Amino acid sequence: LxxxxxxxxxxxxxxxxxxxxxxxxxxxxxxxxxxxxxxxxNYEQDYWLKFPNDVIITVCDGTGNYGEPEFNGEDCELLGVSFEDEIFTVVPDACYKIERTWTVINWCTYSPNQPCVAVPNPNPNATSNNPANLVGPTIAPLGTPQPWTPTNVRVNPTDPQTTNYSVFYHGGTYTNYATG
Structure with a gap:
């Protein structure tokens, strides 16, 4: 044989x-x-990710290390991760603000003809314990067990319903903020 x-x-x-x-x-x-x-x-997308929390810095920190996305179960994926920073030097209640926009692409499912999805994150309040400040969301399919359960929150405090972040499971961009 x-x-x-x-x-x-x-x-x-x-x-x-x-x-x-x-x-x-x-x-x-x-x-x-x-x-x-x-x-x-057949390809089966089987990874989950958690974006970094918004960060409020009270001392000068020039490291630029404000967190990065964490992944779980990405062994059969081909993921590309990048970010762009936009720095604002004149902002209320802070010395500066950095808007870091993360882009995550799963090259196994990427199609240039599909639009990129923006994962929502409202501007944080400069007070660190303000309820409007969200933790970095977890993006995973519905039914994923803890600690990777998809985030389910009101994106803005005035939203009538919560948003389940499993709807963003197929890729997109996310902006997190650092102020100091």
Missing amino acids: SHTANYNFFDTLCSKGTITRTFRAFDCHGQSSQCTQRVFV
Whole structure:
């Protein structure tokens, strides 16, 4: 018995596609028989992420280290993470404000024809314990157990209903803030 496997139509980075396996058996008279099997591997998005909390800094901190997204279950994903900072030097109740916009792309599902989704985060209040300040949201599918349960909050205190952040599970951008 011999066999070969063809991975020409299989994406090894995202673990999806078709694997073609060919088996050949020989009898005692040297005659052979061949069978081909196609294995279809569907991609299943299976990661969760938590964006960093908004940060209020009371001392000069030039490190720029204000947190970053945390991931869980990303072993079969090809994730790209980047950020852009916009710095405001004239703001009320603070010396400056940094708006850091995170972009997370799952290259296994990315399509340039699909719009990017903005994950909501209202401007924080400069008082650190203000109820309008949200913790960094967790983005996960519905039913994900703790500690990765999707955030479910009122994005703005006046919103009539809460927003379940599982609706943003398929990618997007998120802006978090640091003031000092």
